[in-house]
Amino acid sequence: MAVEVYTLAYEFSEGxxxxxxxxxxxxxxxxxxxxxxxxxLEKIFFASFQPLFFHSIPEGNECIKANAKxxxxxxxxxxxxxxxxxxxxxxxxxxxxxxxDELESLRKRGCSSTKVENPQGSxxxxxxxxxxxRNKGEGKLRxxxxxxxxxxxxxxxxxSGEPQSFNLKFKRAEDYPIDLYYLMDLSYxxxxxxxxxxxxxxxLMLEMSKITTDFKxxxxxxxxxxxxxxxxxTPSKLLNPCTGDQNCTSPFSYKNVLKLTSNGQxxxxxVGQQQISGNLDSPEGGFDAIMQVAVxxxxxxxxxxxxxxxxxxxxxxxxxxDGKLGGIVLPNDGKCHLENNMYTVSHYYxxxxxxxxxxxxxxxxxxxxxxxxxxxxxxQLTYMMGILSANSSNVINLIIDAYNSLSSEVILExxxxxxxxxxxxxxxxxNGVTGEGEMGRKCSNISIGDEVxxxxxxxxxxxxxxGKPETIKIKPLGFNEEVEIxxxxxxxxDCHKDGIENSDICHNGNGTYECGACRCNxxxxxxxxxxxxxxxxxxxxxxxxxxxxGTDICSNNGDCVCGxxxxxxRENPEERYSGMFCECDNFNCDRSNNKLCGGHxxxxxxxxxxxxxxxxxxxxxxxxxxxxxxxxxxxxxxRGTCECGTCRCxxxxxxxxxxxxxxTCPGVCAEHKECVQCRAFGTGEKKDTxxxxxxxxxxxxxxxxxxxxxxxxxxxLMHCKERDANDCWFYYTYxxxxxxxxVHVMETxxxxxxxxxxxxxxxxxxxxxxxxxxxxxxxxxxxxxxDRREFAKFEKExxxxxxxxxxxxxxxSAVTTVVNPKYEGx
Numbered sequence: 044m045a046v047e048v049y050t051l052a053y054e055f056s057e058g059x060x061x062x063x064x065x066x067x068x069x070x071x072x073x074x075x076x077x078x079x080x081x082x083x084l085e086k087i088f089f090a091s092f093q094p095l096f097f098h099s100i101p102e103g104n105e106c107i108k109a110n111a112k113x114x115x116x117x118x119x120x121x122x123x124x125x126x127x128x129x130x131x132x133x134x135x136x137x138x139x140x141x142x143x144d145e146l147e148s149l150r151k152r153g154c155s156s157t158k159v160e161n162p163q164g165s166x167x168x169x170x171x172x173x174x175x176x177r178n179k180g181e182g183k184l185r186x187x188x189x190x191x192x193x194x195x196x197x198x199x200x201x202x203s204g205e206p207q208s209f210n211l212k213f214k215r216a217e218d219y220p221i222d223l224y225y226l227m228d229l230s231y232x233x234x235x236x237x238x239x240x241x242x243x244x245x246x247l248m249l250e251m252s253k254i255t256t257d258f259k260x261x262x263x264x265x266x267x268x269x270x271x272x273x274x275x276x277t278p279s280k281l282l283n284p285c286t287g288d289q290n291c292t293s294p295f296s297y298k299n300v301l302k303l304t305s306n307g308q309x310x311x312x313x314v315g316q317q318q319i320s321g322n323l324d325s326p327e328g329g330f331d332a333i334m335q336v337a338v339x340x341x342x343x344x345x346x347x348x349x350x351x352x353x354x355x356x357x358x359x360x361x362x363x364x365d366g367k368l369g370g371i372v373l374p375n376d377g378k379c380h381l382e383n384n385m386y387t388v389s390h391y392y393x394x395x396x397x398x399x400x401x402x403x404x405x406x407x408x409x410x411x412x413x414x415x416x417x418x419x420x421x422x423q424l425t426y427m428m429g430i431l432s433a434n435s436s437n438v439i440n441l442i443i444d445a446y447n448s449l450s451s452e453v454i455l456e457x458x459x460x461x462x463x464x465x466x467x468x469x470x471x472x473x474n475g476v477t478g479e480g481e482m483g484r485k486c487s488n489i490s491i492g493d494e495v496x497x498x499x500x501x502x503x504x505x506x507x508x509x510g511k512p513e514t515i516k517i518k519p520l521g522f523n524e525e526v527e528i529x530x531x532x533x534x535x536x537d538c539h540k541d542g543i544e545n546s547d548i549c550h551n552g553n554g555t556y557e558c559g560a561c562r563c564n565x566x567x568x569x570x571x572x573x574x575x576x577x578x579x580x581x582x583x584x585x586x587x588x589x590x591x592x593g594t595d596i597c598s599n600n601g602d603c604v605c606g607x608x609x610x611x612x613r614e615n616p617e618e619r620y621s622g623m624f625c626e627c628d629n630f631n632c633d634r635s636n637n638k639l640c641g642g643h644x645x646x647x648x649x650x651x652x653x654x655x656x657x658x659x660x661x662x663x664x665x666x667x668x669x670x671x672x673x674x675x676x677x678x679x680x681x682r683g684t685c686e687c688g689t690c691r692c693x694x695x696x697x698x699x700x701x702x703x704x705x706x707t708c709p710g711v712c713a714e715h716k717e718c719v720q721c722r723a724f725g726t727g728e729k730k731d732t733x734x735x736x737x738x739x740x741x742x743x744x745x746x747x748x749x750x751x752x753x754x755x756x757x758x759x760l761m762h763c764k765e766r767d768a769n770d771c772w773f774y775y776t777y778x779x780x781x782x783x784x785x786v787h788v789m790e791t792x793x794x795x796x797x798x799x800x801x802x803x804x805x806x807x808x809x810x811x812x813x814x815x816x817x818x819x820x821x822x823x824x825x826x827x828x829x830d831r832r833e834f835a836k837f838e839k840e841x842x843x844x845x846x847x848x849x850x851x852x853x854x855x856s857a858v859t860t861v862v863n864p865k866y867e868g869x
Contacts, residue, residue: 104144104145104148104614104615105120105121105123105124106120106121106123106124106125106143106144106145106148107140107141107143107144107612107613107614109124109140109143110140110612111124111126111140111143112139112140112562113557113558113560113562114126114128114142114143114160114535114536114538114539114557114558114560115534115535115536115539116143117142117143117160117536118160118161118162118202118203118533118535118536119203119505119506119534120143120203120204121203121204122202122203122204122205123145123146123204124143124144124145124146125143125144125145125146125149125159125160125161126142126143126159126160126161126536126558127142127144127149127152127154127158127159127160127559128142128158128159128160128538128558128559129154129155129158129559130559132152132153132154132158132559133570134619134621135621135622135623136601136608136609136610136620136621136622136623136624136625136627137609137610137619137621138570138604138609138610138612139560139561139570140612141612141619142559142560146159146161148617151617158559160536160537160538160558162202162533162536162537163202163205164199164200164201164202164205164207164533165199165200165207166197166198166199166200166207166209167197167198168194168196168197169196169197169198170194170195170196170197171193171194171195171197172190172193172194172195173190173193174190174191174192174193174212174213174214174216174494175188175189175190175191175214175216176214186219186220186257186346186347186348187347189216189219190216190524191213191214191215191216191219191519191522191524192211192212192213192518192519192522192524192525192526193211193212194209194211194526195524195525195526195527196526196527196528196529197209197526197527197528197529198528198529198530198531199501199528199529199530199531200531200532200533201464201501201502201503201530201531201532201533202503202533203503203504203505203506203533204502204503204504205502206467206500206501206502207500207501207502208498208499208500208501209498209499210496210497210498210499211455211496211497211498211499211517211526212494212495212496213453213486213494213495213496213497213519214492214493214494214495215450215453215489215490215491215492215493216491217491217492218255218256218257219255219257219348219349219491220255220257220258220259220346220348220349221251221254221255221257221258221259221348221349221351221446222258222259222260222261222303222344222345222346222348222349222350222351223247223251223258223259223260223261223351223352223353223442224260224261224262224263224303224336224343224350224351224352224353225240225243225260225261225262225263225353225355226262226263226264226265226329226332226333226336226352226353226354226355227240227262227263227264227265227355227356228264228265228266228327228329228355228356228357228358229264229265229266229292229317229318229319229320230266230267230319230320230321230322230327230357230358231284231285231289231291231319231320231321232357232358233319233355233356233357234319236355236357237314237317237319239438240314240355240438241311241314241315242311243310243311243314243438243439244260244307244308244309244310244311244314245307245308245310245311246307246439247260247307247439247442248260248305248307249307250439250443251443254443254446257305257348258305259303259304259305259344259346260301260303260304260305260307260310261299261300261301261302261303261304261310261343261344262300262301262310262313262314263297263298263299263300263301263332263336263343264297264298264300264317264332265295265296265297265298265327265328265329265331265332266294266295266296266320266321266322266327266328267294267296267322267324267327267328268296268328268331268361268366268369268371268389268390269281269294269295269296269389269390270369270370270371270389270390271369272323272324272368272369273322273323273324273328273361273368273369274294274321274322274323275323281293281294284320284321284322285319285320285321289319290318291318291319291320291321292317292318292319292320293320294320294321294322295320295385295386296328296331296332296385296386296389297328297331297332297335297385297386297389298384298385298386299335299336299339299342299343299381299384299385300313300314300317300384301313301314302342302343302344303343303344303345303346304344325358325359326358326359326360326361326365327356327358327359327360327361328360328361328389328394329354329356329360330360330361330362330394330395330400331375331386331389331394331395332386333352333354333395333400333404333411334375334377334395334399334400334403335379335380335381335386336352336409337352337400337403337404337406337407337409338377338378338379338403338407339379339381340407342379342381342384345407345409347523348523349410349450349521349522350407350408350409350410350521350523351409351410351411351412351442351446352404352409352410352411352412353412353414353442354411354412354413354414355414355415355438356413356414356415357415361394362394362395362396362397363375363393363394363395363396363397363399364393364394365393365394366392366393366394367393369390371390371391371392371393372393373391373392373393374392374393374396375392375393375394375395375396375399376392377395377399377403380392405456405520408518408521408522408523409521410449410520410521412442412445414438414441449521450489450491451487451488451489451490452485452486452487452488452489453485453486453489453495453519453520454484454485454519454520455468455484455485455497455499455517455518455519455520456484456517456518456519456520457515457516457517458515458516458517459515460515461507461513461515461530462505462507463503463504463505463506463507464501464502464503464504464513464515464530465501465502465504466499466500466501466502467479467480467483467499467500467502468480468481468483468484468497468498468499469483469497469498469499469500470482470483470484470485470486470495470496470497471495471496471497471498472486472487472488472489472495473486473488473489473493473495483497484497499517501528501530503530503532506532506533506534507532510532510534510535512529512530512531512532513529513530513532514527514528514529514530515528515530516528536558538557538558538559539557539558541557542555542556542557542558542562543555543556543557546561548561548571549561549562549563549571549572550567550569550571550572550573553567553572553573554567554571554572568604568605569604569605569607570607570609573605574604574605574606585603587603587606587607588601588603588606588607588608588624589624590623590624590626596608597609597610597624597625598622598624598625598626600620600625600626600628601620601624601625608622608623608624608625610622610625611625613630615630617629617630618630621648622648626648627647627648627649628646628648628649629645629646629647629648630646631646631649632646632649632650632651632661633651633660633661634661635659635661635662635663636663639651640652640653640661640662641657641659641661641662641663642662643657643662643663644657644662659687663687664686664687664688665687665688666688667688668685668688670685670688670689670700671685671688671689671690671700671701672701673701673702673703674701674703677701678690678701679691679692679701679702680697680701680702680703682694682697682702682703683697683702690702696708699779703779704779711761711763711777712761712763712764712765712777713765715740715763715777715786716763716765717729717737718733718736718737718739718740719737719742719763719765719773719775719786719788720765720767720773721733721737722737722742723742723744723773723775723788723790724767724773724792726767726768727767739784740777740784740785740786741783741784741785741786742786742788743785743786743787743788744787744788744789744790745787745788745789745790746789746790746791747789748774748789750787750789751774751775751776751787751789752776752778752787760776760777760778761776761777761778762774762776763775763776763777767792769792769794770794770795771792771793771794771795772792772793772794773788773789773792773793774788774789774793775787775788775789776788
């Protein structure tokens with residue numbers, strides 16, 4: 044009989060009850076069962092997942108957007124937000140909520156760090172017992188003395204938006220006790236499997252002794268609810284539901300045959316006394332049995348150790364809602380109902396739902412192994428596979444393999460989180476393997492004695508109602524050990540406890556003065572709670588918020604609160620509206636170089652207030668004249684005025700930083716010709732005095748004219764072309780770059796060359812020859828044209844001739860005949 048074994052792990056995501064146990068699924072071949080088990084198991088798989096919660100991150104300054112009216116509201120916005128307690132911090136027109144801002148922005152706005160309320164979260168370990176380093180054979184310890192998870196208890200103080208992180212260690216202890224409960228389907232189709240299970244106790248005890256010295260085993264069986272249509276209720280069928288000569292026991296829902304025991308022989312004896320029963324439909328009532336095994340801990344004998352439940356069946360199973368077929372409508376209550384080790388209310392309560400069953404198994408730290416027939420494995424969730432020889436005979440090996448698979452992986456789960464609290468995991472596993480997100484919950488390929496660690500970060504996005512502490516638990520999946528975490532929420536500032544109720548500062552006691560501001564009593568508004576919502580009409584309030592009796596309330600830049608304008612806040616915390624009517628702001632001033640007030644002043648009520656030595660509407664005009672001084676210590680060489688640190692030449696022909704250059708003035712090239720000629724070529728009239736008279740500029744030689752500077756430079760430039768005594772041309776440019784004069788000159792002279800006689804003569808001769816040949820060709824062409832015309836004319840005349848082509852046209856006869864005209868022939 045071919046058998047497959049599947050091990051399947053379920054996990055819950057954060058924010059849900061992450062409490063799904065491991066499920067291992069075995070299969071063996073049977074003649075019966077036509078209903079697919081796959082869909083049922085897939086329901087268990089998908090029921091264990093819950094939606095992930097995502098939190099969008101607001102753009103811009105979240106502190107300003109929150110519009111916090113008190114320090115407590117401010118610090119709940121985020122970890123970056125602080126509250127300025129300085130009573131004189133607010134300017135005219137600014138609302139109380141502007142005290143809440145980012146820490147750096149508050150500092151720039153003039154709030155001293157000692158006046159900023161910014162509480163921080165903290166953590167404290169209450170129980171931090173180290174994990175147990177224990178080897179097999181060192182002496183037996185009680186299960187409660189073995190520690191596999193560290194720490195065990197701690198408390199966290201959470202500030203909204205500020206994560207608190209701590210490390211959790213896990214080490215699978217050597218020789219850890221194991222409880223295994225074998226729950227078997229005793230319908231008739233499982234008859235051959237029962238024979239192999241009868242000797243399971245001692246054999247399994249022997250194999251498990253290789254893993255642990257403290258092992259207990261129990262046995263239970265199930266068939267179906269004892270009502271129609273699940274079983275036949277005729278008296279004979281109630282005594283023996285099997286047909287023919289088969290001797291079967293009466294049908295039952297669930298029976299706890301053997302409480303967990305360390306006596307393997309007792310297991311064999313009691314299981315050997317069990318008989319097969321029968322039912323009508325193919326699905327069985329296994330879920331009822333699993334529920335009772337999970338919740339009846341005292342009857343089963345579960346200890347606080349590793350708990351394994353082996354569920355063996357060859358058919359599918361009923362779940363919540365199927366009880367209606369038998370007239371059962373009450374949902375399963377998830378409580379223990381065993382009397383004399385028999386489930387007595389199967390006819391009263393419906394089958395449990397999949398989610399309900401998963402929760403109870405997790406609450407009781409029970410890891411479940413499903414051993415099913417091959418016909419029920421039509422799903423693709425293969426985690427581990429094994430083959431049985433026949434009739435579940437090697438089920439022991441499969442249980443051992445499943446246990447090793449389960450113990451080689453640790454998965455952390457957490458209880459339901461309070462609203463607004465998130466949790467993140469990061470794992471550091473064996474061989475340096477790390478994981479984040481959902482993969483950060485688990486580590487695989489762990490051997491007994493290996494230590495792994497997890498970094499767990501818990502973040503509160505908001506304070507719960509009333510700010511009461513909450514408790515959550517984190518534990519490895521399938522283990523009874525856990526970390527208990529008490530969450531304390533920072534919902535108020537430290538200055539809150541120093542608040543003065545009914546303070547005179549808040550308009551005759553109409554509010555509580557705390558953290559530098561008034562928190563108004565109900566029905567009072569205004570910065571100092573000076574106004575009641577019922578004292579004045581809206582028109583009276585709005586009238587005092589209109590500038591010059593205009594139509595705009597608070598210049599459309601604020602809200603009229605109690606007859607006083609409270610200006611709107613901007614996304615940028617450095618940009619603010621102000622003024623009695625919010626008519627001013629500090630961001631609509633002129634700009635220079637894309638900087639407000641040119642970076643040399645600050646904006647007040649839309650006007651730039653310039654720093655010293657700066658003026659102009661955008662503070663972009665410097666009053667410093669040192670940059671306009673020429674070499675003669677005159678401002679702009681006396682040819683202009685210094686405006687904003689730059690010379691403005693009165694004569695447009697002069698240029699340069701100090702109006703010393705006249706690039707277009709006549710004679711510039713001629714003025715520097717002799718000096719350029721002597722320094723570049725060693726010729727000219729000043730070649731003897733060149734060093735003395737011509738050292739006022741920097742000379743730069745270039746190879747050709749293309750290398751000379753071209754127009755478009757940042758400084759004035761003059762191109763020059765001059766001729767020397769040998770009629771040679773030289774090219775140069777003259778420019779003044781800041782205070783230095785620069786001359787770029789082409790290093791070679793452009794001199795005229797004499798005529799070359801041979802090419803000229805050769806050209807003339809060649810020209811004459813070519814002209815003669817051309818004339819001959821023309822004459823020849825004309826003669827050809829003339830001859831062709833004459834030949835054509837001859838041909839035409841020949842065609843027009845009128846003679847007999849049989850006689851010679853020029854022949855004349857020698858005989859002359861004369862006829863007498865008078866002769867009448869007589």
